[in-house]
Amino acid sequence: MSQRLxxxxxxxxxxxxxxxxxxxxxxxxxxGEQSSGTFVAIxxxxxxxxxxxxxxxxxxxxxxxxxSPSLPGAMETGDPITIxxxxxxxxxxxxxxxxxxxVATVAGNxxxxxxxxxxxxxxxxxxxxxxxxxxGPRFGVAKTRELVGVHxxxxxxxxxKPSVGFGAEETxxxxxTLIEADxxxxxxxxxxxxxxxxxxxxxxxxxxxxxxxxxxxxxRKPMFAFNITGDLDQMRRRHDLVLELGGTCVMASLxxxxxxxxxxVGRHSQLPIHAHRNGWGYLSRHPMLGWSYVAWQKIxxxxxxxxxxxxxxxxxxxxxxxSVIASAAACLTPLFADKPCLxxxxxxxxxxxxxxxxxxxxxxxxxxxxxxxxxxxxxxDGPAAGAASLxxxxxxxxxxxxxxxxxxxxxxxxxxxxxxxx
Amino acid sequence: MSQRLxxxxxxxxxxxxxxxxxxxxxxxxxxGEQSSGTFVAIxxxxxxxxxxxxxxxxxxxxxxxxxSPSLPGAMETGDPITIxxxxxxxxxxxxxxxxxxxVATVAGNxxxxxxxxxxxxxxxxxxxxxxxxxxGPRFGVAKTRELVGVHxxxxxxxxxKPSVGFGAEETxxxxxTLIEADxxxxxxxxxxxxxxxxxxxxxxxxxxxxxxxxxxxxxRKPMFAFNITGDLDQMRRRHDLVLELGGTCVMASLxxxxxxxxxxVGRHSQLPIHAHRNGWGYLSRHPMLGWSYVAWQKIxxxxxxxxxxxxxxxxxxxxxxxSVIASAAACLTPLFADKPCLxxxxxxxxxxxxxxxxxxxxxxxxxxxxxxxxxxxxxxDGPAAGAASLxxxxxxxxxxxxxxxxxxxxxxxxxxxxxxxx
Numbered sequence: 001m002s003q004r005l006x007x008x009x010x011x012x013x014x015x016x017x018x019x020x021x022x023x024x025x026x027x028x029x030x031x032g033e034q035s036s037g038t039f040v041a042i043x044x045x046x047x048x049x050x051x052x053x054x055x056x057x058x059x060x061x062x063x064x065x066x067x068s069p070s071l072p073g074a075m076e077t078g079d080p081i082t083i084x085x086x087x088x089x090x091x092x093x094x095x096x097x098x099x100x101x102x103v104a105t106v107a108g109n110x111x112x113x114x115x116x117x118x119x120x121x122x123x124x125x126x127x128x129x130x131x132x133x134x135x136g137p138r139f140g141v142a143k144t145r146e147l148v149g150v151h152x153x154x155x156x157x158x159x160x161k162p163s164v165g166f167g168a169e170e171t172x173x174x175x176x177t178l179i180e181a182d183x184x185x186x187x188x189x190x191x192x193x194x195x196x197x198x199x200x201x202x203x204x205x206x207x208x209x210x211x212x213x214x215x216x217x218x219x220r221k222p223m224f225a226f227n228i229t230g231d232l233d234q235m236r237r238r239h240d241l242v243l244e245l246g247g248t249c250v251m252a253s254l255x256x257x258x259x260x261x262x263x264x265v266g267r268h269s270q271l272p273i274h275a276h277r278n279g280w281g282y283l284s285r286h287p288m289l290g291w292s293y294v295a296w297q298k299i300x301x302x303x304x305x306x307x308x309x310x311x312x313x314x315x316x317x318x319x320x321x322x323s324v325i326a327s328a329a330a331c332l333t334p335l336f337a338d339k340p341c342l343x344x345x346x347x348x349x350x351x352x353x354x355x356x357x358x359x360x361x362x363x364x365x366x367x368x369x370x371x372x373x374x375x376x377x378x379x380x381d382g383p384a385a386g387a388a389s390l391x392x393x394x395x396x397x398x399x400x401x402x403x404x405x406x407x408x409x410x411x412x413x414x415x416x417x418x419x420x421x422x
Numbered sequence: 423m424s425q426r427l428x429x430x431x432x433x434x435x436x437x438x439x440x441x442x443x444x445x446x447x448x449x450x451x452x453x454g455e456q457s458s459g460t461f462v463a464i465x466x467x468x469x470x471x472x473x474x475x476x477x478x479x480x481x482x483x484x485x486x487x488x489x490s491p492s493l494p495g496a497m498e499t500g501d502p503i504t505i506x507x508x509x510x511x512x513x514x515x516x517x518x519x520x521x522x523x524x525v526a527t528v529a530g531n532x533x534x535x536x537x538x539x540x541x542x543x544x545x546x547x548x549x550x551x552x553x554x555x556x557x558g559p560r561f562g563v564a565k566t567r568e569l570v571g572v573h574x575x576x577x578x579x580x581x582x583k584p585s586v587g588f589g590a591e592e593t594x595x596x597x598x599t600l601i602e603a604d605x606x607x608x609x610x611x612x613x614x615x616x617x618x619x620x621x622x623x624x625x626x627x628x629x630x631x632x633x634x635x636x637x638x639x640x641x642r643k644p645m646f647a648f649n650i651t652g653d654l655d656q657m658r659r660r661h662d663l664v665l666e667l668g669g670t671c672v673m674a675s676l677x678x679x680x681x682x683x684x685x686x687v688g689r690h691s692q693l694p695i696h697a698h699r700n701g702w703g704y705l706s707r708h709p710m711l712g713w714s715y716v717a718w719q720k721i722x723x724x725x726x727x728x729x730x731x732x733x734x735x736x737x738x739x740x741x742x743x744x745s746v747i748a749s750a751a752a753c754l755t756p757l758f759a760d761k762p763c764l765x766x767x768x769x770x771x772x773x774x775x776x777x778x779x780x781x782x783x784x785x786x787x788x789x790x791x792x793x794x795x796x797x798x799x800x801x802x803d804g805p806a807a808g809a810a811s812l813x814x815x816x817x818x819x820x821x822x823x824x825x826x827x828x829x830x831x832x833x834x835x836x837x838x839x840x841x842x843x844x
Contacts, residue, residue, distance in 0.1 A: 073740025111703025112739035256522035258680010281533025317534035318495025
């Protein structure tokens, strides 16, 4: 597959496909379905016209076989089932630099084609016109770090739990506990937005009172990602309220809001956008269906996402560590030569003091948000010790010092390691 | 599972799940993950607080076993893998009547839980507050029929093909051919929106000139669904242009635009919204992952979709006929007792004169759009005969007359049946 960041004038997409049809014929069907192919001759169509807009098969490589079809409903020819990697391309002139129409073109009806018992989009590459048409992340890594005042190590964060149940004042009280524990970053749960039990406006005001008081006293303002997910006017109003109150981050659920809504939030926002990927499982859990994160995250970064959730190593969900690292590395890989659009990957789910060394060794970067729940709250000496133990673990990881060695001179880390081993 | 249309004050969702864990424990994890469950005790949480917002398991039924896990990444206990149906419910107060937050609540992180080797959302039921908060379809079946002037039979339609390649004038010329063939409905392909090769404004003007001329001469205005898919301001401008030109329908791709964008289109639109589901395969192709159409279509109808694509019997894609009929029936089932929100199902993909009898017999309704491509263009006597043959087939289906009998007195139907048999 191509390693180029961007393409001069065609849109490219890489797929893994599985088919018992002649695989070269099958990929021709893909290209036809998503461009100028027709099943019967149409008055007015000409070879020139079709050639102008046709999708091209740029690369094809058979990489293996499958013993049985991964997905139901495909043609069964009785021939061996081939697994192949294929790259298609389209002229930019088919759709222009439009993200919503890009999705219809590179994904669209492909996943329902009878020729395939598996089809997954692995990557996309775009002409620079897309970078001109969309803002991309306005804050990304560098400006997020400036706002939080954390450099040279990950931003250490946590999530308000329980997900739902707390009212505004209870959320503010827990926020006080968490910022007194010296956390850099706190986020709403994705289930908490503006329910009658915890109205957004009340929560934002109560939480920002706590944060602003802390900032006045300490000179340091932790970042709180307020979940503004809702209808468009609600999201704009909530963003404006957070901004007015002196808040420094808003959060939205990508799969709940959708692409056009996120583009609007991206254009409107004067704060970093913390992009939550809940629902990701239905897009990606089957390895021969749907979207790879590498392809998917590019679309949201262009739309303006500053922070992108990527799960974490040894997480409580079902994703492999290889997949997590590939996702995080993708967020830190430039989209265009002149406009990198880097987003800060957010590690979460079962994260404790034990994962930083491997996370840093494999990712090769500390440009990330490291969010823990139990990893902070369950520290035997309380949340402040929990937060300190995570910073100590990350410092050791970055300096290449084994955790056991670092624990000898870092009591909080030592106590956290003891607790996790018991 | 419940047959109630709506729920008094809780949100309900039905799932099929697959697990090798004790299935009752596994569904408790589902309920906890999507509400007030926490892995460690949190300062401030109380039993009352958790009870107020907790999701409840309303129903549970083991319905079978699986020989092997459907999806990778799940815990493997060595115990038998149970397939079960489960209903969860949430207090409306957790999120209020918010469609985006509904998606995060009923779907969200569930699909990534390690407890499950399969998880699919089958249906949702909502309190009437959702019907109050969102417009639902403004045109639906009855007003779409009024605009097209077709009653007592399906609206017969077709799609502009090739999907891409035609410019504005070529599209208008084909439109002339199609409306002279007496089609009720024509739609843009989902790959054609506003590319430089066929700008939206040029296409809308050229096509509406043809349609308006025809309407002046004949007194009948066929409905053309212009694909307005794009960024929000583009979609609004395109809608306004279509309205100003006298057009009667706009189309948008649900999975490209996303929920918040479609809610905005729904609130803005003064025309029926033809909702295209391209991309549906990545949400639903695996039977133990993702969304059933029965659950999914409810969200889009509430957002304002007037016409919903459902595929067709004996389609060229990989969906079963049972699934197609269940989808179409769902669109014609009321959402709320006082606000039915019916959407017109759109049958397409390989539709010809042969499918109407079974479609009508199984659906029990002719309130649908029946879109054919080759079924019209490939008629041996041309598109006008193709369109006539479809109307004749539907008339026979509705009257319960076998096609062979109807063909004796309907030449276009007879010729189409001969051609399809050869």
